[in-house]
Amino acid sequence: MTVPQVYVGPVAEPAAVEAVRRGGGEVVASPREATAIAWLDWRPEHRPALVAALHPGIAWVQLPTAGIESWLADGVIDDARTWTNASHAFAPAVAEHALALTLAGCRRLAQAARARTWDEAIQGTTLRGATVAVVGAGAIGRALIAMLAPLGAEAIAVTRRGRPVDGARETVAAGALASVWPRADVVVLCAPATAQTRRLVGAEALAAMRDHAWLVNVGRGALVDTDALVRALDAGRIAGAALDVVDPEPLPDGHPLWTHPRALLTPHVASPRAVEAATLAELIGENVARLAAGREPLGVIDPARGY
């Protein structure tokens, strides 16, 4: 058992420092002395400092975000060491937001929030007996599937390879997604943004979805063709869309989705800031402990796969 020497940067936030120690690591003041880095800042302008801190002795880097496509695009992530994303930290909160948006859609809560008169025609539907397609069954998708069970909803998990997912009625490989659209009452996107998932939901998928279906996106805006979605909503092709992420992001003022009666938007807040530092620190502590014990950390990134 080796004691990980962890540099916490760009600023040594107390929660993360404490988590490293709780996990059995030592916190070092300079990357030069480090065997691992816990990087807490998602902003691109800080990334050159991370790249400069890397050296052959750094065996592991924890990144602070669930989606890591921009770190790949920026050339931060290399093949010389293990990199981990923060999906496991944010999964419970993001899955909860996905459930909130799913229920808000089915229960017509956006329409209710905008109403100014008692209108019993604002009738929702129940998730009981509904089929929810969970597209992307990583940490977030799996957490969501567990939340759906006591509601009596059944999940179809969609994963890259279609390997069975705990709690899902069935799992479908991404290549067979066309067979899923017509069977889902709700489609929840919690997949990473990669070349393969870009505009996964476009005109074709929207045309194949059930007319009472809701589309929920807590993954990445790029998964959806926004213009095609607006056309589908205008035509009443699907019941509605509840989106925490959108393309472009931020959505510009005056965009038709802001006022669309079938749309509900939240501003990329599925993981509330109030709990983010604490949950990220929790993951850092867990991964330091895994590293110290010679086990694989949670959220290992495969650069070739893109997430």
Add this chain to the structure above:
Amino acid sequence: MTVPQVYVGPVAEPAAVEAVRRGGGEVVASPREATAIAWLDWRPEHRPALVAALHPGIAWVQLPTAGIESWLADGVIDDARTWTNASHAFAPAVAEHALALTLAGCRRLAQAARARTWDEAIQGTTLRGATVAVVGAGAIGRALIAMLAPLGAEAIAVTRRGRPVDGARETVAAGALASVWPRADVVVLCAPATAQTRRLVGAEALAAMRDHAWLVNVGRGALVDTDALVRALDAGRIAGAALDVVDPEPLPDGHPLWTHPRALLTPHVASPRAVEAATLAELIGENVARLAAGREPLGVIDPARGY
């Protein structure tokens, strides 16, 4: 085992007729031949017909609503036979709506639905680690408690007598409610309307609640002092209120709750009409089967208790 002879009124809806037969009962064309009545219509104007149909041979009447205070007030319910409410039929859907409103509150979805610009200050909180007071732990409250578990929220159940409730961290007797208000992050009302529960949440309770707390009501509007609630919301005394039932109901146009930034209203639709007939029929079938087997039906009303 006696075969219940069931009159289905005021109109013999096919789903209910089929359910009686599935439950092992026989459907009779006139109340005179009946030993039981399944009453499908909630409207007051039909109640004299129900009262006229009663005779000493009627051992059981199934009512079509969860809340039965108006049937008591109308003098429909007597002590001469077993009466059952429909709580068990609507519990899953109403609990799901309570969860939808709870999540919508914590996640600031009403504010998001009204936004016209990307505003990351619309930050919610998570239910993970939160304490949810479930006031009234009948069929609805119990269903809700089961739904909260995978979200990592803990429930304090409040019941008349404080007897332990499955899945709740603790159960508190209604008489000790004052100790609950300051400990709850969310208060969900799913209690019946009785003389004891009338305006349970008034100025005092609202003053005792945490300033980040949400009040959710899927029980009865009469449980809340609406004027006191509006004052508490105006003062930012609590974070917000998400209400499916309200006093007065329907809420008149122009009422301050319609446009209050801390309020979200749904028009008494927790049990969606689209599924109501089917779920009521399911309960009728179950209760006919219980009656045929000499077992107690679900949802027995205690007129003295008031629910």
